[in-house]
Amino acid sequence: xxxxxxxxxxxxxxxxxxxxxxxxxxxxxxxxxxxxxxxxxxxxxxxxxxxxxxxxxxxxxxxxxxxxxxxxxxxxxxxxxxxxxxxxxxxxxxxxxxxxxxxxxxxxxxxxxxxxxxxxxxxxxxxxxxxxxxxxxxxxxxxxxxxxxxxxxxxxxxxxxxxxxxxxxxxxxxxxxxxxxxxxxxxxxxxxxxxxxxxxxxxxxxxxxxx
Numbered sequence: 785x786x787x788x789x790x791x792x793x794x795x796x797x798x799x800x801x802x803x804x805x806x807x808x809x810x811x812x813x814x815x816x817x818x819x820x821x822x823x824x825x826x827x828x829x830x831x832x833x834x835x836x837x838x839x840x841x842x843x844x845x846x847x848x849x850x851x852x853x854x855x856x857x858x859x860x861x862x863x864x865x866x867x868x869x870x871x872x873x874x875x876x877x878x879x880x881x882x883x884x885x886x887x888x889x890x891x892x893x894x895x896x897x898x899x900x901x902x903x904x905x906x907x908x909x910x911x912x913x914x915x916x917x918x919x920x921x922x923x924x925x926x927x928x929x930x931x932x933x934x935x936x937x938x939x940x941x942x943x944x945x946x947x948x949x950x951x952x953x954x955x956x957x958x959x960x961x962x963x964x965x966x967x968x969x970x971x972x973x974x975x976x977x978x979x980x981x982x983x984x985x986x987x988x989x990x991x992x993x994x995x
Contacts, residue, residue: 798852812838816845817852821990823964850979854986860893861918862886866925866954867932867943869901870961874972874980881961881984882909885954887925890995892957892988893917897981906935914939925954960991 798814808816812833820829826842833840866885871878880901884893894913898905913919924943926932936943964987972980 798854800852808838808840808844812836813848816840817848817986818990820845820849821964821987849986850982852986853982854989856892856894856916856985856988856992858916859918860886860889860891862888862893862922864888864925865893865913865919865922867936868927868954868958869929869932870958872897872972872980872984874975874977879977879980881958882906883954883958883961883988884909884913884919885957887952887954890957891992893919895981895985895988897977897984899977901929901931903931903934903938906931907938910935910939910941957991961987 798817800810800813815836816829816833816838819832820826824832826845829845830840830842833845864887866887867883868885869880869882872881873879880898882894882896882898882901882905884895885891886893894909894916896909896912898909919941922942924936924941925946926936926943928945933943933945961984972983975983
């Protein structure tokens with residue numbers, strides 16, 4: 785138990801407000817969520833829980849993650865924000881994961897999943913980011929994607945086009961997502977986009993808990 789908990793990290797970022805509807809002890813539900821987000825498939829997660837006397841289905845663990853409704857914390861005031869995107873496949877279709885990352889802290893600030901990449905969607909993402917964090921004075925670090933620069937310009941936010949230095953933090957953090965979703969062959973199957981987005985946001989919270 786101690787070794788499993790050490791690998792998957794601490795639990796103070798999980799708020800099980802729905803626990804009264806569950807028969808599994810909250811500390812084991814928290815462990816199941818951490819194990820699944822950190823490295824294990826649903827099947828392997830329930831196998832580990834069975835060793836601790838907990839008999840649950842794959843759907844139950846899946847529902848714990850969904851019900852926990854985990855979101856990266858708000859109210860950060862970063863000096864820099866690395867803005868990036870990567871492809872995620874859901875039921876064979878291509879979606880784009882947008883991520884805003886604090887490169888100094890190596891943490892996600894905001895995560896959303898969209899069907900495509902456009903200036904309008906980037907503007908929506910930036911509006912949501914500004915509602916959660918104080919980024920008015922931050923310098924945004926972007927690659928050469930024109931829709932990112934266009935949206936930042938329209939929002940009146942400062943940005944630099946850069947491929948090295950602090951922007952590498954964004955690529956490093958997104959590689960963390962790619963490594964984890966490789967468990968699904970970099971694809972979510974038999975789920976809708978909203979469900980996949982909830983899982984990705986929960987993964988972002990778990991990642992942040994390690995930094």
